[in-house]
Amino acid sequence: MTASVQTHSSVEDEKIMKDTDSTFIIGTDPSYKHEVVWRNAIGFLILHLLALWGTIIMFTGGVHLKTFIWTWIMLYLTSEGVTIGAHRFYTHRCFKGSPLLRAILIFLQTGAGQNSMFIWCRDHRLHHRYSDTDADPHNAKRGFFFCHIGWLMTKKHPYVIELGKKIDMSDLQADWMVMFQKKYYYYLYFLIAIFLPVWPAVQYFGEPWWKALLVVYFARYALQLNGTWLVNSAAHLYGTRPYDKNLQPVESWFVSCISLGEGWHNYHHAFPWDYKAAELSTHFNASAQIIEFFEKIGLAYDLKTASPDMVKNRIKRTGDGSHINLGNDEARAAVKAVGPLHPLNPTYTATYKDPVATLKLQGLPLYHEKDIFDLNSNNVTVTRNFGAI
Template identity: 45%
Template sequence: MAPNSTVTTTLTASELSPRESKILPEVTYRTLWGNFKTPLIWPNIIGIISVHVITIIGFVTFPYFQHKSTFAWCFVTGWAGGFGVTAGAHRLWTHKSYKAKLPLRILLIICYAIAGQNRLREWVRDHRVHHKFSESDADPHNANRGFFFAHVGWLMMRKHPEVLRKGKSIDCSDLFEDSVVVFFEKFFWPMKLFWCFIFPTMIPYFCWNETFYWCVMSCIARYVCGLNFTWLVNSAAHMFGNKPYDRKIQPVENLMVSILAMGEGWHNYHHTFPWDYKAAELGNYKVNATTLLLDLFAKIGWAYDLKSPSKQLIQQVIENHGDGTRRD
C-alpha cells in the first residue's frame, strides 16, 4: 500500500445489531498508516464526561467526617456492584468457571444491576470476543490502540467492523438457559435504574436522614468508581506488570488493579487459565476478595463445581511459557 493511501471499510446496516442499525444505518471506518478512525458517539462522550465531573466535585467537597454512614454505604454498594461484575458477569456467566444455585444467581444479578453496566448478554459477548481475539482488531477494547481507548475510549466510538463480525460468531445462547438471566434481560432498564441509582440513593435518605443532594452525589461517585475499576482490567492490566505464566500474551499481573477490582488484576494468569474460578493463582485472600466470597458461598453449597487447574499444570506452564518473574 502506498504511504499516503487510505483503506476504507464500510459496514452496512445488515452487519449491525438491531439497536446499532437504528442509530447509524451505515458506518464508515478508515485506516491510514494503521491509525483507525471511527465516528464518535457524542451522547456517550457527554454522559461519561458529565458523570466524571460530578464525581470529582463530589470527592473534593464531600464532608467525609460528618457523613460517615453515607461514606460507608458507598463502600457497601460499591463492593456489591463489583461482586456482581467479577463473580457474576465474569466468572460465572462468561467463563462458566463454577456453578451457582438459584439464590446465589439472584444475588449476583442484583449485584450486577447495582454496578449499572451494559446488558449482561452484551457484557458476556464482548468479553468472550476479547478473550478469543485479544489485542486484535476484533478485540472490543484492544490495548494496542492505547491506554485511553482500552480504558474508556472504546465506549465513546463505533466498534471496529471486525468486533461486530467476530461478535456474531460468539455463541451466547447458554445465557438464556438461565431463567435469572432471561428475567434480567427482559427487565434490564427497570432493574438497572432501581438497583444502580434509586435504591442506593433512597437508603441513606430514609434510613439516616441524609440530604438528598449528598445521596445523589455519593451514588454517582460510587457508580463512576465502579466503572473505572472494571475498565482498569482492560487497560492497566494489559500494559503494566509482569508475565509469569505466558510471556507471549499482552495481559499482565497488576497488584493495584487486583486490589481495586476485587481480584481481577491477575490478568496474565487469567488469560492463561480463563476457566479458573479464582482468576488467579491464589496464595491468600488479601488481593482476591471475589474468591474469598465465592469460597464462603461454596461452604454453604450455593457455589459448586469450582474449576481450577492442578499445581502441576500451573508449574509446567510457568516453566515453559513464563517470563521468569514467578517466585515461590
Template identity: 40%
Template sequence: MTQIKVDALITNQFLAADLREIRQMQEESKRKPPKTEIVWRNVFLFAALHIGALIGLYQLVLQAKWATVGWVFLLHTLGSMGVTGGAHRLWAHRSYKARFPMRVFLMLINSIAFQNDIIEWARDHRCHHKWTDTDADPHSTNRGMFFAHMGWLLVKKHEQLKVQGAKLDLSDLYADRVLMFQRRNYLPLVGIFCFALPTFIPVYFWGESALIAFYTAALFRYTFTLHATWCINSVSHWIGWQPYDHQASSVDNLWTSVAAVGEGGHNYHHTFPQDYRTSEHAEFLNWTRVLIDVGATLGLVYDRKTTAEEVIERQCKKFGCAEERAKMLQKLG
C-alpha cells in the same frame, strides 16, 4: 472442585489454527488503524457523569456522614462482586456453577454496577479473550490505553467485532432465565439498584441530605466502580508481571487486585480463563473468591474449576518464566 489438567492452550480453548489466525489479525490491526466514529451522545453523558462524580468526591471527603462513606464502600464492593463473581467468573467464563438463589443474588448486585446487561457484558468479554488485541477485541490495546480504558465506549464498534462476535455460541446465556429477566427489565433494575436505593437508604436510615446521598453513593460510587473495572482493560494490559505468558499483553498487578476485588491477576486469568480464582497472587485481596467459596459452603455454588499445579508449571516453563512467578508470589503474597 474440578482441577483442569489438560494443556493450558486447550483450557484457553485455542487450537493452533486459531492462534495463527489471531496473530494475523493482530498484525493486520496494527498495520491498518481503524477509523473512529465518535458517538457524541456517550461523550456528553460520560462528561456529565464525571462532573457529578467530582462533586460527589468533594462531598464524600468534606461533607458526608461517616455512615455514607461506609455505604459508598459497601456499594462499590457489592456492585464489583456482581461484575467479578457474576458477569465475569460465572457467566462469561463458566468457571463455577451456581444455583438459582445465588444467580438471582449475583444478577441483582450486578445491576448496582450498571455495566450493560450480563448477556452483552459476557458477549463482549468472550470476544476480548478469544481475539485479544485484534479488531475483534472490543477494547484492543492496539488502539491505545485510553481506548482500552474507556474510549471504546465513546465510539462505534469495529465491524470485525460484530462479524466475529456473531460466531460465538451464547446459547448458555440466553438459556438462563435469570439473565433474560435482567435483560427484559434492565432499565428499571439499574434505576432502582444503581441510583434510587443508593440515594434513598442514607436519607431514610441516617438522615443524610438527599443531594449528598445522590452525588456520593450514586454518581461518585458508580463512576469509581467503572474506572476500577476499566483499569483491568488498561492497567492490567500494561504495567506488571507476566510469569505465565510473555507474549500476551495482560499482566498481574497488585493495585488492580485492590480496586477490583481480586481481579488483578490478569496474566494468570488470560492464560487459565476457566479458573474460578482468576489469580494466584494476593489471595487476601481476592474477595470475589471468598464470596464464591462462601456460596459453596452454603450449598449455593458447586463445580469450582481450578488449574492443576503441573499445568501451571508447564505453562510457565514453555511460555512464561517460573522464576518470575516465584518472585511475584513472594512479593505480592
C-alpha cells in the same frame, strides 16, 4: 505495538470473515480510526464531573458517617456482582451456582450499572476470544485511554460487530433470569442502581436528595467503573507475564487490590476457566475467597481450577521468567521496579516489549485450552505471529 494485518475495509476480507475462512488473520490495523460517538463522550464527561463533585463532598465530611459507610458497602457488593457474577460465573463458567446465588449475582450486577448480564458477558467473551486485536472491544494495542474508557466513546470496529454475533451465548439465552434482566434492564437499573442505594441515605441518614445522589450514586458509580476499566487498561499494559509472555495481559498487584482480585491478569488469560483468576486465592483476591465461602455454605459447587502441574508446565513453556518460584534471575533483572513492591508481583512496569498478537478466526480459549485445540495432538488451530501455542 501494532500488527501487520489485512485491513477491515477490504471487500474480500469481509467475504472471508463471513465465510469464516480459517486463513483469515486478525490483528491491529494502525490505519483504522475509530469514530467518536459524541453523545457517549459528553455523557461520560458529565458523569465524571458529577462524580468528582460527589467524591469531594464524601471525603471532606459533607455527608454523615452512615452515608459514607453505606456508599462503600454498595460499592463493594455491586463490584462483586461484576467480578464474581458477570465475570467468573456467567462469562467463564468457573463454577456452578444455586438459583439463589444466581439471583443474588444478577441483582448485584444490575446495581453496578455496567449493562445487562447478557451484553457484559458477550463483550467479555469476545475480548477473551480475540484479545488485543481489532475484534477485541477494548483492544489494548490502541493505548491506555482507548482500552480504559475510549472504547465506550467510539463506534465499534466492524470486527467487533461481526464476530460478536458469532460468540456462543446459548447458555445465557437458556437462563430465564439473565434474559429477564436483559428485557427489563433499564427499569431494573433505575430501581437497583439508583433508587435503592440513594433512598436509605435520604430516608434514614438525613441527607438531602441531591447530595445523596451525588455521593451514593454518581461518586460510587464512577469509582466502580474506573476500577473495572483498570483491568482492561493497566492490567494489559503495565506488569509482568510470568505465565505466558505471548499474551498482552499482565500481573498487577495494584489492579488486583483495586478490583478485588482481577489484576492477576496474565494468569487469568492463560487459564480463564480458573475460579481464582489467579494462581493463589490469598493475595488481593477477595472474590476467590468469597466463592470458596459460597462453596462451604452450599451455594456454589464444581469450582474449576488449573492443576499445579498444568500451571508449572505453562510457566516453563511460555512464561517470561519473572515467576517468583519458577523464574530466573536474568529475567527478573530485566524488570524495572516502580512503586511499592509485592512478593508475587514486584513491579507493574516491565522493560521488555509487549507481544504482537495476530489471531485466526478460531481465536483463543474461553473456558479451557481443549475447547480450541488438543494439546496432545498435532492439530493446533490457534496461531499467532510467534507460532503455535
